[in-house]
Amino acid sequence: MRNILPYPVLTAALTVVWMLLNSFSLGHLLLGAVVAAGASRAMTALEPSKPRLRRWQLIPWLCGIVLIDIAKSNFAVASVILRRRARSPGFVSIPLELRDQTGLAVLACIVTSTPGTAWVEYDSATGELLIHVLDLVERQEWIDLIKNRYEATLREIFE
Amino acid sequence: MSATILVWSVTIAQLMLVVAMACNTYRLIRGPRAQDRVLCLDALYVNAMLLVLTFGIRTGSSLYFEAALVISLLGFISTVAFAKFLMRGEVIE
Amino acid sequence: MTHAEALPAWAALLTAFLVLVGASLTLIGAIGTLRFRTFFERVHAPTLGTSWGTGAIVLASSLLFSVLGSRLVFPELLIGVFVSITTPVTLMLLARATLYRERSEIASAAAPDLLEDPGDRPT
Numbered sequence: 001m002r003n004i005l006p007y008p009v010l011t012a013a014l015t016v017v018w019m020l021l022n023s024f025s026l027g028h029l030l031l032g033a034v035v036a037a038g039a040s041r042a043m044t045a046l047e048p049s050k051p052r053l054r055r056w057q058l059i060p061w062l063c064g065i066v067l068i069d070i071a072k073s074n075f076a077v078a079s080v081i082l083r084r085r086a087r088s089p090g091f092v093s094i095p096l097e098l099r100d101q102t103g104l105a106v107l108a109c110i111v112t113s114t115p116g117t118a119w120v121e122y123d124s125a126t127g128e129l130l131i132h133v134l135d136l137v138e139r140q141e142w143i144d145l146i147k148n149r150y151e152a153t154l155r156e157i158f159e
Numbered sequence: 160m161s162a163t164i165l166v167w168s169v170t171i172a173q174l175m176l177v178v179a180m181a182c183n184t185y186r187l188i189r190g191p192r193a194q195d196r197v198l199c200l201d202a203l204y205v206n207a208m209l210l211v212l213t214f215g216i217r218t219g220s221s222l223y224f225e226a227a228l229v230i231s232l233l234g235f236i237s238t239v240a241f242a243k244f245l246m247r248g249e250v251i252e
Numbered sequence: 253m254t255h256a257e258a259l260p261a262w263a264a265l266l267t268a269f270l271v272l273v274g275a276s277l278t279l280i281g282a283i284g285t286l287r288f289r290t291f292f293e294r295v296h297a298p299t300l301g302t303s304w305g306t307g308a309i310v311l312a313s314s315l316l317f318s319v320l321g322s323r324l325v326f327p328e329l330l331i332g333v334f335v336s337i338t339t340p341v342t343l344m345l346l347a348r349a350t351l352y353r354e355r356s357e358i359a360s361a362a363a364p365d366l367l368e369d370p371g372d373r374p375t
Contacts, residue, residue, distance in 0.1 A: 017330065021327060078280045081281075089293050109336075113340045116296055118295045118343060119347070120344075132292045161256075161261040162264060164265060166256060168269075171272065172274070173275075175276060175278070178282070182285060183282050183285060185286065201343075202281070202302075205298065205335065206278055208306075209274065212328070212331070215313055219255030221317060224327055231334055242342060246348065
């Protein structure tokens with residue numbers, strides 16, 4: 001099984017994308033599955049690090065809070081832009097304990113796609129993360145947000 | 160009645176997106192630095208993609224979806240290439 | 253717009269609302285790129301359009317075609333997923349490129365001082 005389908009999740013995701021782009025029918029399911037199996041076998045040549053999902057049940061919950069947080073900060077940033085409110089942009093440096101590559105990638109996507117925060121630099125030797133915050137009122141608040149809300153959940157999922 | 164509301168709101172939304180693209184183009188021309196221009200080019204790609212999607216809503220044709228997908232793919236690739244170029248290619252003035 | 257008449261009222265109104273929300277968020281983001289003064293502030297502005305701006309318009313399109321075809325069609329959601337995955341990558345690369353450029357400008361501005369006293373120059 002390992003030799004035929006080295007990345008089962010990737011194969012399933014590619015099949016779903018194939019069917020979304022064409023149509024949901026038995027023929028496209030078979031064709032898509034063959035293409036996806038070939039593509040995921042080709043992935044082995046790249047030798048990506050295989051992420052281990054320890055507690056995948058938390059993923060829908062994480063998606064939910066991220067969507068709500070993004071909606072909230074959409075309103076916050078929109079009011080900053082429209083009201084020309086005085087703001088204090090600045091860099092915040094956060095010491096991270098998360099070391100898993102996939103977890104860091106997901107955290108980077110969450111931080112950058114939220115309006116108001118942007119991932120700038122991560123030092124893998126020290127685990128120091130530098131983010132830029134548009135409306136920096138309380139530095140500790142942002143550190144707590146990243147560490148407690150996202151990092152803790154991601155560590156539970158990936159480590 | 161509701162069809163009229165839909166037509167009007169799609170028209171207003173298209174006007175808003177065109178104004179947004181004009182804002183991005185202004186920043187693209189003004190600069191001041193190369194990274195600002197690349198950032199606005201990326202935003203311009205996304206806004207153009209959204210405009211194509213609203214045309215799809217307006218006409219009820221699903222062909223526009225494919226065009227939007229291609230635009231967003233090209234936008235991603237070109238912005239990544241520009242960012243890499245800024246990091247490695249340019250002589251610092 | 254003959255297809256709009258075929259829509260039930262709730263679907264037409266919801267589509268209209270979502271399209272307007274998405275377009276106005278995108279417009280506010282574009283105004284933000286004009287108003288902010290520095291690059292690192294401007295990085296935040298387009299994310300309005302790429303997060304819920306794109307999300308709302310994609311949802312509207314998906315809803316319209318689902319109701320019109322009276323079956324669930326989600327290919328538009330593919331665009332939403334694609335944009336929300338790729339935008340952070342481009343913005344991160346741009347932020348790092350900017351940081352790199354600003355640092356090397358500071359370094360090259362300091363270089364003449366080193367040249368005046370060649371004895372101390374680090375090799």
